[in-house]
Amino acid sequence: MIKSIVMETPGFLEIYGKILLSDFLRYFIPASIAFISVWMILKKKLAHKFIQKIRPDNKKLWFEFRYSMSTVLIFASVGLCIYLGKDHGIFHIYGNINEFGWIYFVCSLGFMVIFHDAYFYWTHRWMHHPKIFRHVHLVHHLSTNPSPWAAYSFHPIEAFVQAMVLPIILFIIPAHNIIIFVFLIYMITRNVWGHLGYELLPKKFLKIKWLNFHTTTTHHSMHHQYSKCNYGLYFTWWDNWMKTTHKKYEESFEEVASRKSGRSCKIKCLVILLSTLVSIDVIGQSPTGKWMTFNEATGMPLSVISIRENLTNQTFEGVIDSVIVPDYVGEKGRCTFCTGDKKNKPLIGLEFLWNFKLDGKSWVDGKIIDPESGTIYDSKIWFANDDSIYVRGYGGIFNLFYRTQIWQRKTGNGIAGIWETIDDRFHLVKSEVELKVIQNELKGFIRKIFLMPYEGNYPICTECEGDLKNKPIVGMEFMSGFVSHENEWVDGKILDPGNGNVYSGKFWLKGENTLVIRGYWGPFFRTQEWKRFESP
Ligand SMILES: [Zn+2]
Numbered sequence: 399m400i401k402s403i404v405m406e407t408p409g410f411l412e413i414y415g416k417i418l419l420s421d422f423l424r425y426f427i428p429a430s431i432a433f434i435s436v437w438m439i440l441k442k443k444l445a446h447k448f449i450q451k452i453r454p455d456n457k458k459l460w461f462e463f464r465y466s467m468s469t470v471l472i473f474a475s476v477g478l479c480i481y482l483g484k485d486h487g488i489f490h491i492y493g494n495i496n497e498f499g500w501i502y503f504v505c506s507l508g509f510m511v512i513f514h515d516a517y518f519y520w521t522h523r524w525m526h527h528p529k530i531f532r533h534v535h536l537v538h539h540l541s542t543n544p545s546p547w548a549a550y551s552f553h554p555i556e557a558f559v560q561a562m563v564l565p566i567i568l569f570i571i572p573a574h575n576i577i578i579f580v581f582l583i584y585m586i587t588r589n590v591w592g593h594l595g596y597e598l599l600p601k602k603f604l605k606i607k608w609l610n611f612h613t614t615t616t617h618h619s620m621h622h623q624y625s626k627c628n629y630g631l632y633f634t635w636w637d638n639w640m641k642t643t644h645k646k647y648e649e650s651f652e653e654v655a656s657r658k659s660g661r662s663c664k665i666k667c668l669v670i671l672l673s674t675l676v677s678i679d680v681i682g683q684s685p686t687g688k689w690m691t692f693n694e695a696t697g698m699p700l701s702v703i704s705i706r707e708n709l710t711n712q713t714f715e716g717v718i719d720s721v722i723v724p725d726y727v728g729e730k731g732r733c734t735f736c737t738g739d740k741k742n743k744p745l746i747g748l749e750f751l752w753n754f755k756l757d758g759k760s761w762v763d764g765k766i767i768d769p770e771s772g773t774i775y776d777s778k779i780w781f782a783n784d785d786s787i788y789v790r791g792y793g794g795i796f797n798l799f800y801r802t803q804i805w806q807r808k809t810g811n812g813i814a815g816i817w818e819t820i821d822d823r824f825h826l827v828k829s830e831v832e833l834k835v836i837q838n839e840l841k842g843f844i845r846k847i848f849l850m851p852y853e854g855n856y857p858i859c860t861e862c863e864g865d866l867k868n869k870p871i872v873g874m875e876f877m878s879g880f881v882s883h884e885n886e887w888v889d890g891k892i893l894d895p896g897n898g899n900v901y902s903g904k905f906w907l908k909g910e911n912t913l914v915i916r917g918y919w920g921p922f923f924r925t926q927e928w929k930r931f932e933s934p
């Protein structure tokens with residue numbers, strides 16, 4: 399007896415070693431092909447197809463790879479159990495197609511894929527239960543913008559749950575060796591595709607009847623971005639049936655898929671900008687100081703640029719002072735697309751513009767870098783009014799195409815900007831709001847809201863009335879109509895999205911960084927203080 403165990407041990411280890419190696423290669427080969435080809439070789443060519451904004455840094459890639467290695471170990475262990483189960487007659491894995499015929503051979507693959515899709519959807523939803531999520535599935539969601547290496551980046555419990563799909567299938571139906579192999583290859587290919595980060599499908603894809611039910615990279619990327627939507631693995635069926643597809647999925651997919659590489663966008667931008675440009679003559683101003691830049695698509699603040707004069711050669715230059723990144727975009731990035739000495743430099747502190755020289759009323763001959771693509775544009779700056787400048791970047795042949803941004807001076811004492819509202823009871827930051835002065839009217843928008851876990855991720859205003867009813871609270875205009883009167887902003891309305899009440903109110907600054915808000919409701923009033931948001 400003792401002899402036979404000793405004799406058998408090397409065989410047993412050898413089998414485990416082989417399964418381990420094949421599980422490792424099954425992950426490593428597709429993930430590295432995707433990473434080397436798309437994330438390294440074609441990254442510049444495909445820059446416009448990158449779904450989210452900021453690339454994960456190397457630390458995050460290592461994190462994904464390390465967890466994937468632990469998953470490989472677990473997959474291999476389950477693989478060994480399948481091997482042993484087969485020997486003991488628990489699973490029927492056959493090698494002769496004629497045993498069940500060709501029709502069965504093909505249909506068994508279809509069954510496996512459809513079964514796995516349902517299994518994944520429901521186990522995935524289970525792992526999003528608040529009690530399970532933070533202990534198990536959070537590991538996978540720490541990649542808010544996943545790379546191909548995230549394909550297996552699971553907590554060991556999740557890895558085990560995912561590995562169990564194969565023994566369950568084999569317990570239900572007999573399967574041919576080749577079908578199991580094809581199924582495993584299909585599984586990893588779709589998985590790496592989902593975590594590719596770049597949307598490579600054509601923009602018509604969702605309109606193609608026989609293909610559009612397949613999930614896309616954007617589909618899964620949105621799951622990582624927003625978490626409580628798009629749970630599906632291979633197909634969109636379950637998400638559609640269970641109404642968990644993100645409302646903007648199709649729109650987002652089409653936006654990414656129809657993005658054109660740099661030049662043709664510039665032509666479009668030119669047409670739009672020509673109709674909106676106004677130039678106001680201002681003499682004696684200097685662009686030195688801090689400027690707020692904005693996301694052109696959403697109008698949200700994007701970064702603060704600090705411009706100063708280089709006195710040795712009388713040029714103006716600027717660095718990125720801070721980047722205002724929404725939570726879901728993840729960590730503040732590095733300039734991965736930059737070349738030369740800027741390559742992989744942190745965005746904060748990056749030399750962003752340089753060599754601008756005063757020429758009459760504008761600053762010309764400058765260079766400006768787009769950290770998202772690494773492209774350097776010729777550029778010019780001039781004043782729009784006291785507090786804003788136009789920054790125009792030129793590109794294309796003979797610099798024929800250009801686009802213009804407007805930046806606002808970041809003043810320490812203005813009311814416009816981002817403020818943190820404080821919870822009356824717990825004295826915690828409850829939300830971030832942005833105040834903007836638009837045509838002399840002060841308006842406020844909710845930029846971010848910090849919720850307790852049970853309050854969900856994407857609250858809507860159930861108590862609001864009229865147009866705002868059931869609209870998402872984040873992004874909502876909740877203050878309007880305030881006008882400046884002496885040192886206060888008065889005569890406006892404030893909506894409390896928590897209860898739908900509308901208050902009249904007024905505002906004034908207390909020092910530089912505190913804003914006092916008084917809301918009136920009938921004869922009563924309540925006063926709150928908000929703190930100026932300092933980007934970390
Ligand atoms: Zn994922």
Ligand SMILES: [Zn+2]
Nearest residue numbers: 522535539621
């Ligand atoms: Zn998830």
